[in-house]
Amino acid sequence: xxxxxxxxxxxxxxxxxxxxxxxxxxxxxxxxxxxxxxxxxxxxxxxxxxxxxxxxxxxxxxxxxxxxxxxxxxxxxxxxxxxxxxxxxxxxxxxx
Amino acid sequence: xxxxxxxxxxxxxxxxxxxxxxxxxxxxxxxxxxxxxxxxxxxxxxxxxxxxxxxxxxxxxxxxxxxxxxxxxxxxxxxxxxxxxxxxxxxxxxxxxxxxxxxxxxxxxxxxxxxxxxxxxxxxxxxxxxxxxxxxxxxxxxxxxxxxxxxxxxxxxxxxxxxxxxxxxxxxxxxxxxxxxxxxxxxxxxxxxxxxxxxxxxxxxxxxxxxxxxxxxxxxxxxxxxxxxxxxxxxxxxxxxxxxxxxxxxxxxxxxxxxxxxxxxxxxxxxxxxxxxxxxxxxxxxxxxxxxxxxxxxxxxxxxxxxxxxxxxxxxxxxxxxxxxxxxxxxxxxxxxxxxxxxxxxxxxxxxxxxxxxxxxxxxxxxxxxxxxxxxxxxxxxxxxxxxxxxxxxxxxxxxxxxxxxxxxxxxxxxxxxxxxxxxxx
Numbered sequence: 001x002x003x004x005x006x007x008x009x010x011x012x013x014x015x016x017x018x019x020x021x022x023x024x025x026x027x028x029x030x031x032x033x034x035x036x037x038x039x040x041x042x043x044x045x046x047x048x049x050x051x052x053x054x055x056x057x058x059x060x061x062x063x064x065x066x067x068x069x070x071x072x073x074x075x076x077x078x079x080x081x082x083x084x085x086x087x088x089x090x091x092x093x094x095x096x
Numbered sequence: 097x098x099x100x101x102x103x104x105x106x107x108x109x110x111x112x113x114x115x116x117x118x119x120x121x122x123x124x125x126x127x128x129x130x131x132x133x134x135x136x137x138x139x140x141x142x143x144x145x146x147x148x149x150x151x152x153x154x155x156x157x158x159x160x161x162x163x164x165x166x167x168x169x170x171x172x173x174x175x176x177x178x179x180x181x182x183x184x185x186x187x188x189x190x191x192x193x194x195x196x197x198x199x200x201x202x203x204x205x206x207x208x209x210x211x212x213x214x215x216x217x218x219x220x221x222x223x224x225x226x227x228x229x230x231x232x233x234x235x236x237x238x239x240x241x242x243x244x245x246x247x248x249x250x251x252x253x254x255x256x257x258x259x260x261x262x263x264x265x266x267x268x269x270x271x272x273x274x275x276x277x278x279x280x281x282x283x284x285x286x287x288x289x290x291x292x293x294x295x296x297x298x299x300x301x302x303x304x305x306x307x308x309x310x311x312x313x314x315x316x317x318x319x320x321x322x323x324x325x326x327x328x329x330x331x332x333x334x335x336x337x338x339x340x341x342x343x344x345x346x347x348x349x350x351x352x353x354x355x356x357x358x359x360x361x362x363x364x365x366x367x368x369x370x371x372x373x374x375x376x377x378x379x380x381x382x383x384x385x386x387x388x389x390x391x392x393x394x395x396x397x398x399x400x401x402x403x404x405x406x407x408x409x410x411x412x413x414x415x416x417x418x419x420x421x422x423x424x425x426x427x428x429x430x431x432x433x434x435x436x437x438x439x440x441x442x443x444x445x446x447x448x449x450x451x452x453x454x455x456x457x458x459x460x461x462x463x464x465x466x467x468x469x470x471x472x473x474x475x476x477x478x479x480x481x482x483x484x485x486x487x488x489x490x491x492x493x494x495x496x497x498x499x500x501x502x503x504x505x506x507x508x509x510x511x512x513x514x515x516x517x518x519x520x521x522x
Binding site: 008010011012021050053059060061062063065068070072073088090091092093094095096 | 141301312398413420
């Protein structure tokens with residue numbers, strides 16, 4: 001069984017997705033955000049290195065939302081991403 | 097040779113924007129550089145981009161000969177030389193008030209209030225929006241937009257009206273009614289969004305990726321916009337007679353203002369316009385939204401987002417973009433970041449009004465209350481010259497204090513009734 005997760009890609013990463021703003025990836029049942037980023041990198045090589053730092057953590061100036069929740073309020077990269085989840089990656093340098 | 101113009105190409109960046117002495121963008125995190133353009137996040141690491149300059153010679157005399165607005169500092173901003181001639185709200189050069197009564201009450205030797213409620217829409221946001229608008233025009237944008245906690249919505253809607261362009265402003269639906277009215281009156285498309293400011297900010301960030309000719313002032317033109325806050329620092333120094341104060345207290349929402357005021361002081365020193373050391377810089381937050389103060393006190397470099405719950409809605413940014421840099425500035429200059437409760441905020445508003453005749457909005461209450469708290473804690477030097485920033489006008493946040501102040505009494509229109517009150521000195 002596999003689940004489908006859609007990912008909203010910010011403008012500065014669309015060079016990886018041939019301009020697509022929304023892409024879908026297939027992940028296994030019980031997948032987490034970490035698996036989604038992995039699947040994204042398989043489909044669009046190099047993209048994970050933009051979202052994650054050298055230690056494999058979400059970069060300081062990247063906000064990632066699983067559905068409507070900032071994953072920093074949830075379980076970070078271990079946040080569950082069941083079938084139909086919408087992930088949004090957004091630069092954090094906005095506002096105020 | 098044939099030149100083909102692709103009509104389907106969206107309104108994109110102009111090739112050679114005239115942004116004065118600004119000559120590029122650089123990432124604050126990794127140092128990667130990019131040309132001037134409608135960019136705000138580093139393509140390498142997502143870090144914030146900052147405007148870089150190649151300043152020529154700037155003199156006090158040239159600045160003093162300029163208009164009584166932020167445009168007297170145009171040589172130090174990412175704007176064209178003729179910026180003052182283009183219709184705009186002409187913000188800035190607000191008063192610096194010597195606050196002897198408040199100083200006496202708090203036991204400080206020399207205290208000043210930089211009162212930015214005197215701007216065209218009554219907050220410091222007119223400064224940053226004016227710079228953003230000037231830069232956005234050069235970068236080829238045709239619409240002005242923003243997510244806002246209210247003050248910015250006022251400033252964007254008014255600036256767009258003056259400039260004769262469309263504006264879209266997005267605010268939390270639970271915003272204070274006066275801030276909705278004082279935005280809507282200028283005729284923007286005003287969208288109230290269910291959720292906190294951080295939700296509105298997220299929406300705006302997504303929309304900025306879909307509307308290439310929209311300048312979201314604090315999103316996709318944020319590097320230019322934020323530079324406008326430098327003018328607060330420039331003005332304080334000029335109004336003190338080209339001198340730097342020893343200590344400043346500045347409210348922290350995203351943190352951009354505090355960081356840019358520090359940058360302004362350092363630029364003035366490096367350009368030889370003032371002498372001495374950069375001031376110690378203190379940040380002010382509400383306990384109900386204190387991610388930066390909490391990180392400062394815990395000794396952290398990382399700012400953990402919070403869900404805001406405070407009457408200081410203009411400071412209610414739970415995930416502040418410049419939070420890490422506020423920590424850097426406070427630690428580098430020997431300052432601090434402190435927080436105060438909602439009750440202390442109301443007391444701060446009343447204290448400033450009662451002692452100096454200045455009616456601040458809740459953010460100003462935060463700053464005055466933090467000033468008092470830092471003095472109690474011994475973190476501020478009472479002997480050192482201190483400037484505190486009031487960044488907004490109390491009439492916009494009346495709800496915060498309507499239960500705390502009101503008529504002393506209600507009486508029939510007779511002298512007997514008044515005398516019975518015994519409120520007049522005999």
